[in-house]
Amino acid sequence: MEWNNPWFLLLLIGIPLLIWNFRNSSHKHNSYLIYPDLKNIKTQSTWKLKLLNWLPYFFYIALIFLIVAMARPQYILREEKIEAEGIDIFLVLDLSSSMLSKDFEPNRLEVSKKLAIEFLDKRYYDRIGIVGFAGEGFTQCPLTVDHTILNNLVQDLECGYLEDGTAIGLGLATAINRLKEDSLTQSKVIILLTDGVNNAGDVSPSLAAELAQTYKIKIYSIGVGSNGEAYSPIGRNQNGEYVFGMVPVNIDESLLNLISTSTGGKYYRATNKEQLKEIYQEIDRLEKNKINVKVFKRNSEEYRIFLWIGLLFFAAYFLLRIILQPLII
Numbered sequence: 001m002e003w004n005n006p007w008f009l010l011l012l013i014g015i016p017l018l019i020w021n022f023r024n025s026s027h028k029h030n031s032y033l034i035y036p037d038l039k040n041i042k043t044q045s046t047w048k049l050k051l052l053n054w055l056p057y058f059f060y061i062a063l064i065f066l067i068v069a070m071a072r073p074q075y076i077l078r079e080e081k082i083e084a085e086g087i088d089i090f091l092v093l094d095l096s097s098s099m100l101s102k103d104f105e106p107n108r109l110e111v112s113k114k115l116a117i118e119f120l121d122k123r124y125y126d127r128i129g130i131v132g133f134a135g136e137g138f139t140q141c142p143l144t145v146d147h148t149i150l151n152n153l154v155q156d157l158e159c160g161y162l163e164d165g166t167a168i169g170l171g172l173a174t175a176i177n178r179l180k181e182d183s184l185t186q187s188k189v190i191i192l193l194t195d196g197v198n199n200a201g202d203v204s205p206s207l208a209a210e211l212a213q214t215y216k217i218k219i220y221s222i223g224v225g226s227n228g229e230a231y232s233p234i235g236r237n238q239n240g241e242y243v244f245g246m247v248p249v250n251i252d253e254s255l256l257n258l259i260s261t262s263t264g265g266k267y268y269r270a271t272n273k274e275q276l277k278e279i280y281q282e283i284d285r286l287e288k289n290k291i292n293v294k295v296f297k298r299n300s301e302e303y304r305i306f307l308w309i310g311l312l313f314f315a316a317y318f319l320l321r322i323i324l325q326p327l328i329i
Contacts, residue, residue: 002073002074002075003071003072003073003074004071004072004073004074005070005071005072006071007071008067008070008071009067009068009071011067012064012067012068015060015063015064018060018063019056019060055317055320055321058313058314058316058317058320059313059314059317061310061313062310062311062312062313062314062316062317063310064310065306065307065309065310065313066306066307066310066311066314068303068306068310069303069304069306069307069310070303071303072301072303073302073303073306074300074301074302075300075302086125086126086127086185086187087123087126087127087185087187087188087189087287087288088126088127088128088129088143088179088182088183088184088185088187088188088189089123089126089127089128089129089188089189089190089191089287090128090129090130090131090143090175090178090179090189090190090191091116091120091128091129091130091131091154091191091193092131092132092133092171092172092174092175092190092191092192092193093112093113093116093130093131093132093133093157093193094133094134094166094168094171094193094194094195094196094224095109095132095133095134095157095158095159095161095162096134096135096159096164096165096166096195096196097134097159097160097164097232097233097242098166098195098196098232098233098247099112099159099195099224100159100232100233100242101195101225101230101231101232101233101247101249102230102231102232102244103225103226103230103231103249104224104226104272104273104276105273108195108224108225109157109158109159111273111276112193112224112276113154113155113157115273115276115277115280116154116193116280117150117151117154117155118277118280119280119283119284120147120150120151120154121147121151122284123284124147125145126145127143127144127145127183127185128141128143128144128145128150129141129142129143129144129175129178129179129182130150130153130154130157131171131174131175131178132157132161132162132171133162133166133167133168133170133171133174133201134159134161134162134163134164134165134166134167134200135162135163135164135165135166135167135200135201136162136163136165136167136170136200136201137167137170137171137173137174137201138162138174139174139178140153140154140156140157141153142178142182143178143179143182143183163200165199165200165201166194166196166197166198166199166200167198167199167200167201167203168192168194168196168198168201168205168208168255169198169201169203169204169205169206169207169208170200170201170202170203170208171192171194171201172190172192172203172205172208172209172211172212172219172259173203173207173208173211175190176190176208176211176212176215176217179215179217180215186216187218187287188215188216188217188218189217189218189219189220189265189287190212190217190218190219190220190265191219191220191222191283192219192220192221192222192256192259193221193222193224194221194222194223194224194251194256195223195224195225195249195251196250196251196252197250197251197252197255198252198255205255205259206255206258206259208259209258209259209262209263212259212263213262213263217263218263218264218265218287219259219260219263219265220260220265220266220267220268220283221256221257221259221260221265221266221267221268222267222268222269222270222276222279223251223253223256223267223268223269223270224251224270224276225249225251225270225271226249226271226272227249227271228248228249229246229247229248229249230246230247230249231244231245231246231247232244232245232246232247234247251269253267253269266286268282
C-alpha cells in the first residue's frame with residue numbers, strides 16, 4: 001500500500017494525546033453524570049451508562065479513519081518494467097478468387113485470415129495495417145494498435161468485392177504509400193500473402209520493390225498453395241456463385257523471391273496450414289525492434305472505504321450524544 005498524502009498520517013500522533021487528556025480530565029471530574037438525586041441512579045438504563053463510557057471513543061475512531069482517508073491510501077495493482085518491441089507492419093492479403101481454392105481447409109483465404117489474426121495478436125506493441133488486393137488494391141485498415149478493430153477487419157476481408165485479378169504491385173504500392181505517409185518508426189515491414197502471378201494493376205511488382213528499398217521497407221512474401229493442382233474457382237454460374245474445378249497451382253516464386261531479397265526480407269512457400277503457421281512464427285521471431293523501457297503503474301484508490309467508516313462513526317457519535325444528552329454534564 002502507498003500513501004498519496006502521507007503527511008496527514010502525522011495527525012495520528014495527536015490521537016493518543018487526546019485520549020490521555022480525556023481520561024485524565026474524566027478522573028479529575030470523577031464522572032460524566034449529573035445526578036441531582038442519587039435515587040435516580042437506579043432508574044438509569046444500564047446500556048446507556050455503558051454507552052456513555054464509550055461515547056468519546058466513537059469520536060476518536062471517526063477521527064482516525066478520516067485522517068487515514070485524507071492520506072489517500074492506494075494499492076498498487078501492477079508495477080512492471082517492459083522492454084517493448086515496436087514495428088510498423090502492413091499485412092497485404094490477396095483477395096483474388098483463387099484464394100477460395102480448397103487445397104487448404106476450408107479454403108486458402110479463411111486459413112490465411114485465421115493465422116494472420118494469431119500473428120497480429122502476438123504483436124502487442126506494433127502498429128499494424130491491412131491492405132487487400134485483387135485486380136485493384138485498397139486499405140482495409142490504416143496503422144493501428146487496436147487489435148480488436150484489426151481482428152474484426154481481417155475477418156471482414158472477402159473475395160468478390162474487387163475486380164478479379166492479382167495486382168501484386170498495386171497491393172504493395174498501396175501499403176508502401178501508407179507506411180511512407182503514416183509511419184514514425186525506423187522499422188517498417190510488409191507481409192505479402194498471395195497465391196498467384198501478377199496479372200493486373202498499373203504498378204509492376206519490381207517498381208514496388210524499388211519503392212520499398214527507397215523507403216527502407218522490408219518485404220516478406222508468402223506464396224500460398226499446394227503443389228500440382230487444386231480445386232479452385234473457374235467461373236461463376238447464373239446466380240453469381242463460384243464454380244469449381246481442378247486448376248494447376250501457379251505461383252510466381254522467382255518474382256516473390258526477388259521482391260523480398262531486394263528489400264532485405266525473405267520469401268516463403270506454404271503448401272499447407274502447418275507450414276503457413278510456422279512461417280508466421282518465424283517472421284514474428286525475426287522482426288523485433290527494441291524501444292524504450294516503459295514503467296506501467298496502476299493504483300487503486302482505497303480512501304473511500306476509510307472515509308465512509310469515519311463518517312459512520314461520526315454519525316453514531318452525534319446520534320448517541322443526542323440520546324445520552326440527559327446523562328452528560
